[in-house]
Amino acid sequence: MAAEEQKKKPIVIITIGMAGAGKSTFVNRISSHLGSQNKPPYVLNLDPAVAATAFESNIDIRDTVNYHEVMKQYNLGPNGGILTALNLFTTKFDQVLDLVEKRADTVDYVILDTPGQIEIFTWSASGAIITDAMASSFPAVVAYVIDTPRTMAPATFMSNMLYACSILYKTKLPFILVFNKTDVQPHGFAVEWMQDFEAFQTALASHRDTNDEDGEPTYMNSLMNSMSLVLDEFYKNLKAVGVSSVTGDGIMEFFEAVDASREEYERDYLPELERARAARDKSLQDIKDESMVRLTRDLAVDKQLNPVLNETWEKGDDDVDEDEEDNIIDGSESHWTGEYIDLTRQKGHRDDTSWPRPA
Numbered sequence: 001m002a003a004e005e006q007k008k009k010p011i012v013i014i015t016i017g018m019a020g021a022g023k024s025t026f027v028n029r030i031s032s033h034l035g036s037q038n039k040p041p042y043v044l045n046l047d048p049a050v051a052a053t054a055f056e057s058n059i060d061i062r063d064t065v066n067y068h069e070v071m072k073q074y075n076l077g078p079n080g081g082i083l084t085a086l087n088l089f090t091t092k093f094d095q096v097l098d099l100v101e102k103r104a105d106t107v108d109y110v111i112l113d114t115p116g117q118i119e120i121f122t123w124s125a126s127g128a129i130i131t132d133a134m135a136s137s138f139p140a141v142v143a144y145v146i147d148t149p150r151t152m153a154p155a156t157f158m159s160n161m162l163y164a165c166s167i168l169y170k171t172k173l174p175f176i177l178v179f180n181k182t183d184v185q186p187h188g189f190a191v192e193w194m195q196d197f198e199a200f201q202t203a204l205a206s207h208r209d210t211n212d213e214d215g216e217p218t219y220m221n222s223l224m225n226s227m228s229l230v231l232d233e234f235y236k237n238l239k240a241v242g243v244s245s246v247t248g249d250g251i252m253e254f255f256e257a258v259d260a261s262r263e264e265y266e267r268d269y270l271p272e273l274e275r276a277r278a279a280r281d282k283s284l285q286d287i288k289d290e291s292m293v294r295l296t297r298d299l300a301v302d303k304q305l306n307p308v309l310n311e312t313w314e315k316g317d318d319d320v321d322e323d324e325e326d327n328i329i330d331g332s333e334s335h336w337t338g339e340y341i342d343l344t345r346q347k348g349h350r351d352d353t354s355w356p357r358p359a
């Protein structure tokens, strides 16, 4: 087949955002939009703790890792449980990639919904592994979902933008700021603040608590003024769209931004990736290995703390290498068989151990 006749690879939309920003509602909206265009996407739910998703996912972390069991076995709270569940899932991510590759000829979009607690995905080894694995196999874009009504205070806006900035520089992927909930609050103020830092500084000055009792700008005020100049450069590197995941407003603009991001990925990200690959074929593997070591270290904190468990883990380690069982399923193709990732690796042993909490 001639190169130009070949189907384009699907583009991966990695949906990230603060808790409650509307990620799941947004994923549901863009999925149903694509469905209505006869282009159903391939959807991955990476939030192990979500009770129910409005959208149908092809791969659902909840089919692979039992989040409640993770909390129980590892004696963790909700956030530790989510992180550990994501770590466990990531150890099987090669299977996820295989499933996505199999569908690459028939889908145009792959959508990832990430855990509600943003830092669990953005600042964990597993989040980095998943992002890198996806982005080195397919064109990828980050959709950073923002709760527009709750970002109207200049300080909140600035914090949100700094967070977005950190993700942009960490992933280096094309980046779309998705100002969600525009049915409640239009995002015009945000666009103005991004295009004109003086408008932001004026808004900041008129906001209460920006001056101290002597009438001088507070430290925070001065800091934010300076940061707005720094962020000016950052704003040039991204696209911003306003959407309502409830009404569907702005979804077309979002997909225009996604299409533009594919070009950006091919123009900027891909050559850089290929250069890096050519220069350090081996070192790429080293990075993956190193990330895997960090991941394993995360999972094995208990082991270091508890010598009794140490022995059982040592035994279990042999099983791990040989134990190449398939845990990831495409829920849209097969029925869930009930085989979660084995959490304790102590097959046949009923575990009454009190698992130590990671440091």
Ligand SMILES: Nc1nc2c(ncn2[C@@H]2O[C@H](COP(=O)(O)OP(=O)(O)OP(=O)(O)O)[C@@H](O)[C@H]2O)c(=O)[nH]1
Pocket (backbone or CB within 6 Å): 017, 018, 019, 020, 021, 022, 023, 024, 025, 026, 047, 115, 116, 117, 180, 181, 182, 183, 184, 243, 244, 245, 246, 247
């Ligand atoms: N008015 C309005 N409400 C929205 C919109 N998008 C989401 N919501 C509401 O915002 C709340 C949070 O939405 P979710 O989709 O659960 O947000 P999330 O980011 O996935 O939440 P976590 O996974 O808990 O972090 C829900 O009550 C949604 O109905 C929107 O565009 N407009």
